[in-house]
Every structure is written in C-alpha cells, then in structure tokens.
Amino acid sequence: MADDQLHPAHPDKRGQLIHWAANYDRLLSLITLGMEGRFRRRIIESANLSRGDRVLDVGCGTGTLAIQAAEAVGLDGRVDGIDPSPEMIARARSKAQASGQDVQFQEAGIESLPFPDHSFDSVLSSLVFHHLDGPLQQAGLAEIRRVLAPGGRLTIIDFAGGGPLLHRIVSHFSHHASDDHSHSGSPIEQLILEATKAGFHNVTSAPFRPRFLECLSAEVSSSA
Numbered sequence: 237m238a239d240d241q242l243h244p245a246h247p248d249k250r251g252q253l254i255h256w257a258a259n260y261d262r263l264l265s266l267i268t269l270g271m272e273g274r275f276r277r278r279i280i281e282s283a284n285l286s287r288g289d290r291v292l293d294v295g296c297g298t299g300t301l302a303i304q305a306a307e308a309v310g311l312d313g314r315v316d317g318i319d320p321s322p323e324m325i326a327r328a329r330s331k332a333q334a335s336g337q338d339v340q341f342q343e344a345g346i347e348s349l350p351f352p353d354h355s356f357d358s359v360l361s362s363l364v365f366h367h368l369d370g371p372l373q374q375a376g377l378a379e380i381r382r383v384l385a386p387g388g389r390l391t392i393i394d395f396a397g398g399g400p401l402l403h404r405i406v407s408h409f410s411h412h413a414s415d416d417h418s419h420s421g422s423p424i425e426q427l428i429l430e431a432t433k434a435g436f437h438n439v440t441s442a443p444f445r446p447r448f449l450e451c452l453s454a455e456v457s458s459s460a
Contacts, residue, residue, distance in 0.1 A: 295364030299328025
C-alpha cells in the first residue's frame with residue numbers, strides 16, 4: 237500500500253483547529269504567566285533530550301518548543317513539528333527561519349502522522365490533548381507509539397483535571413477560536429490509562445509549572 241494511502245494528506249478535524257496563529261503566542265504568554273521561554277525549557281528538561289536525538293513535536297503550534305528542542309539536540313539531531321493548522325505551520329516556519337534552526341514543519345493531524353515506524357527517539361506534545369475528543373486521543377497515542385523507536389519517550393504537558401479559573405478562561409477562548417465546539421478531552425488521569433492501552437510502559441504523571449498543568453511521561457519498551 238502506498239504511503240499516501242496509509243497517511244492521508246488531509247488531517248482529521250475532530251480536534252480543535254486553531255487559525256489565529258499570531259494571537260496564539262499571546263495566549264501562551266497568558267497561560268505561562270509571561271514566562272513561555274522558561275516553560276518551554278522545563279518541557280525540554282522533562283523530556284531528557286540529548287544531543288543527536290530525533291524529536292517530533294505533535295501539535296507544534298507556532299513552533300517555539302520545536303525550535304528550542306532543535307537547540308537541545310544539536311546539529312546531529314533532528315526535529316520535526318506537525319500541526320493541522322496551516323496558519324500555525326506558516327508562522328512556525330517563519331520563526332524557525334528567523335532563529336536559524338533547522339526544523340521541519342508540516343501540516344498534519346495527530347491521527348495520521350506522516351512518518352515511518354520508529355522514526356523518533358522522543359515525542360513532545362504541549363497543551364494539545366485537551367483539544368481532542370476521546371477517540372482522537374486514542375488514535376493519536378497509537379500513532380505516537382508507532383513512530384517512536386524502541387526505548388523512545390513520550391512527554392505530554394496539559395491541564396490537570398478540574399483546573400483553576402485561568403484554565404477555564406483559556407478553555408473558553410480556545411473553544412471559541414476553533415472549528416469544533418464539542419470537545420470532550422480527558423484529564424491526565426484518563427490519558428495515563430489510554431497510553432497504557434496503546435502499549436506504553438512506565439506511564440507516570442507529575443505536577444508541572446504553572447501549577448495547573450501536569451506532565452505525563454511514558455516509554456516504549458527497548459525490546460519493542
């Protein structure tokens with residue numbers, strides 16, 4: 237079967253597709269209390285990225301995290317970013333060019349990652365899974381599991397269950413800026429169960445900062 241049949245070019249729209257790329261950076265500044273750079277560095281540290289790693293940022297948005305990941309893995313590494321929003325990808329490419337970092341961005345959905353099996357050592361995803369309904373979360377985790385190499389690592393940063401007032405405000409604006417208003421994303425606790433079902437090992441969660449976020453970490457068995 238041809239690769240384009242396995243991985244359709246048109247991403248699924250069951251998640252929340254955000255078109256307002258310029259204002260998205262302002263929203264991230266609000267979520268991170270004006271410390272997005274520090275927030276992104278903490279994600280890199282949590283993922284334990286090393287020189288030479290192959291990294292995929294799923295739902296890369298405007299590319300800030302992927303660009304910082306490229307700095308962490310160095311010239312011997314590789315970083316790709318995917319997002320279903322063409323506006324996000326365009327802004328990410330512009331930011332990468334301005335930074336001088338070699339990051340490959342392309343429009344794609346989490347349920348159909350356009351990469352061969354075992355392509356990456358690490359997959360990152362920040363503030364994405366709460367946009368996805370249950371079936372799309374499951375499909376996305378299965379695809380991430382597929383593209384991770386044996387011994388690979390998954391790091392998800394997202395809102396903790398419940399969440400304070402700021403979480404609710406951000407969710408409100410997210411819903412009004414997206415194509416799908418029927419979102420029913422699961423909290424981190426549910427993602428732990430789904431990641432385990434998808435075949436991940438050592439699936440754990442820990443508090444993150446800002447304090448209304450959590451970090452899910454998972455691994456692919458080295459014998460996979």
